[in-house]
Amino acid sequence: MPELPEVETVRRSLESHLVGKMVTGIDLLLERILKKPEPKEFCGLLTNKKITAMDRRGKYLLIRLEGNYTWVIHLRMTGQLIYTNEKMKHKHLRLAFHLNDGNWLNFIDMRTFGSMYLLPDDRLGEITCLATMGPEPLDKSFYLEELSQKLSKRRGALKAVLLDQSVVAGLGNIYVDEALFEAKIDPRREAATLKENEVAQLHKAIIKVLEKAVTNRGTTFRDYLDGAGKKGSNQQFLNVYQRSGEPCVRCGTEISKIRVGGRGTSYCSKCQG
Numbered sequence: 722m723p724e725l726p727e728v729e730t731v732r733r734s735l736e737s738h739l740v741g742k743m744v745t746g747i748d749l750l751l752e753r754i755l756k757k758p759e760p761k762e763f764c765g766l767l768t769n770k771k772i773t774a775m776d777r778r779g780k781y782l783l784i785r786l787e788g789n790y791t792w793v794i795h796l797r798m799t800g801q802l803i804y805t806n807e808k809m810k811h812k813h814l815r816l817a818f819h820l821n822d823g824n825w826l827n828f829i830d831m832r833t834f835g836s837m838y839l840l841p842d843d844r845l846g847e848i849t850c851l852a853t854m855g856p857e858p859l860d861k862s863f864y865l866e867e868l869s870q871k872l873s874k875r876r877g878a879l880k881a882v883l884l885d886q887s888v889v890a891g892l893g894n895i896y897v898d899e900a901l902f903e904a905k906i907d908p909r910r911e912a913a914t915l916k917e918n919e920v921a922q923l924h925k926a927i928i929k930v931l932e933k934a935v936t937n938r939g940t941t942f943r944d945y946l947d948g949a950g951k952k953g954s955n956q957q958f959l960n961v962y963q964r965s966g967e968p969c970v971r972c973g974t975e976i977s978k979i980r981v982g983g984r985g986t987s988y989c990s991k992c993q994g
Contacts, residue, residue, distance in 0.1 A: 723796045725858070725891025726934035727945050727953065728780050731802055734948035736775045738804045739784065739826070743771050746819035748808065754815050754828070757838045757847065766839050767792060767818075779854050779890035791845060793838040794828075799944040800835035803827045831944065853887045858927050859935070863889075869920045872912040879915070880908035881982030889927065895940055895962045898987050899930040902961045907993045908981050933958065961987040 723731070744767050752760045767786075774785040782802070784792040794802065803809065808817045809827040815835070818826040828835065838848055846852040855871070856863045868889070875882045882888055883897045892900075901908050903926035906919060915923070939945055939953030942963065946952060956963070960970050965978035965987050974991040 722780070722798050722893055723800070723939070723945050724780060724893035724896055724934075725777075726896070726931055726937075726955065727939035727947075728777050728782055728796065728891070729859075729935050730939045730947045730953060731796075732775050732777045732782055732948075734951075735802065735804055735826075738824070738948070739772050739820075740775060741772065743769050743821045744818045744826075745769060745821045748817040748819075750817075751815040751830075751833060754830070754833070754835055754837055755839075756836045757840060763837070763839050766790065778851060778857070779886055780893070781848075781851060789842045791840060791842055793840070793845070793848060793851070795836045797830070797832070797834035797836065799831040801827075801829040801944065801946050801950075802948060803829065803946065803950045804948050805950070850886055854890045855886060855888045857890050858892070858931055863924075863928070865921060865924045868924050869915075869917065872915055872920060875912035877912060878908065878981050879906065879910045879912045880984065880986055882912040884982070884984065891931075892927070894984055894986075895959070896927070896930050896934065898962045899960060900926040902988060902993060903930055905992055908986050908988050909979075961989060963987065 747764045749760060755763045770786040770788060772784055773787055776783040782794040786792060804824060804826055806824050808825045811829050813829045813831045814827055815830050816828040871888050880897055883892055904922040906923060934940060934955045937953060937955035937958060938947060940955040941952035942956055961976050964976045967976050969976055969989040969992060972991050974989055976987055977990050979986050
């Protein structure tokens with residue numbers, strides 16, 4: 722699933738193409754992608770509304786529209802949002818949005834888990850995950866003290882706790898594994914047992930791995946592409962994720978693959994022991 726760096730890269734790659742433009746027509750090939758309101762109303766509300774800004778919240782893309790509406794897009798597992806000068810001919814094309822400059826915004830989704838909403842700004846809380854989402858880790862509002870307080874109240878494995886979007890926004894399997902390696906913390910540790918210095922290391926590590934991934938335009942193993950249809954390059958710089966059986970870049974120990982909270986987890990048993 723695209724995580725914070727991938728969605729941020731999509732946002733940046735589309736911003737200059739979409740802000741100031743309007744959707745003038747919609748080819749709706751799979752109605753169930755549109756969650757709220759119902760498809761006919763969704764299309765009617767979106768058509769001929771100027772796009773005023775592009776934001777992101779966690780793993781959600783927020784396209785701001787005139788009239789205080791927001792078009793919310795969650796790419797889920799395999800969603801791609803690609804800007805082209807012609808409508809794409811792709812077997813997994815689910816929606817195509819015709820823009821008033823003659824270009825197209827294409828939504829491709831092989832597994833069809835993606836979702837879209839179009840709501841007044843004062844009703845965005847109806848999207849449960851947005852309403853309960855934790856702090857943005859690349860914002861100044863990501864305070865060490867708040868992270869420490871949240872972790873101190875959690876009894877589960879740290880890996881599983883960090884995947885909870887109400888703790889920190891935008892983290893998924895890739896960047897939790899990478900941050901825990903950077904911080905030298907075992908992913909199986911009970912969250913509440915972290916010492917003050919360990920939480921500080923983790924806080925710093927989360928910011929570091931996300932900033933690196935945004936600089937490298939995200940991680941592409943299979944489905945993720947930016948708004949221009951280009952792959953990211955961060956997969957070349959990962960330390961543990963998808964590297965099980967390979968030597969640790971720090972100590973040479975073989976990277977282990979285990980399951981924590983039902984999720985595949987890569988870590989170094991020596992560095993993170």
